[in-house]
Amino acid sequence: KQEVTQIPAALSVPEGENLVLNCSFTDSAIYNLQWFRQDPGKGLTSLLLIQSSQREQTSGRLNASLDKSSGRSTLYIAASQPGDSATYLCAVRPQGGSEKLVFGKGTKLTVNP
């Protein structure tokens, strides 16, 4: 059974700092991995999707990497801003045709001005 873990559960950093959020998964047979952002009282917004054949994806100040063999992904946020404060979740989609995503519990990020 696929399990997704995100450590730490919460992170507080000063504005301007570069930071890395971690995601690990137990079964490397994945179709893709997605990073989402969730603001309080809102749904999830997809940030980046990495296909199983890819190593990384970039969008603006965000860079996500994938190491399938070791079961790890990282989300790198450059020059963090208070507006980046949110909960970040990763989710993996298994191989085999199922569209069922397995989510981690997220890392709550606070960027202090």
Add this chain to the structure above:
Amino acid sequence: DAGVIQSPRHEVTEMGQEVTLRCKPISGHNSLFWYRQTMMRGLELLIYFNNNVPIDDSGMPEDRFSAKMPNASFSTLKIQPSEPRDSAVYFCASTPTGTGGSNSPLHFGNGTRLTVT
């Protein structure tokens, strides 16, 4: 596009009452998902549909839960009778994929916060 639309945003009901949550997916998206989010368990998939057909309902906790998708633009999740432990945020999400899959991201609605007293 207006995104995935869920209603109501908040629902407070008494134990034993029937609750119906509604979802309108993004037009053209043929896969629809119902998730439940709690502090303890995080996000859990309850059921998903592809082309209006339920594909995987293994996450539906009990027979008290049922979901329907009568057409491509509407789905409901019903709880009857509701219990306090059903209190959670229920999310609907959609994506333009079919069985066999593609690499399209999942789009979420803003959720329905359900409180059962």
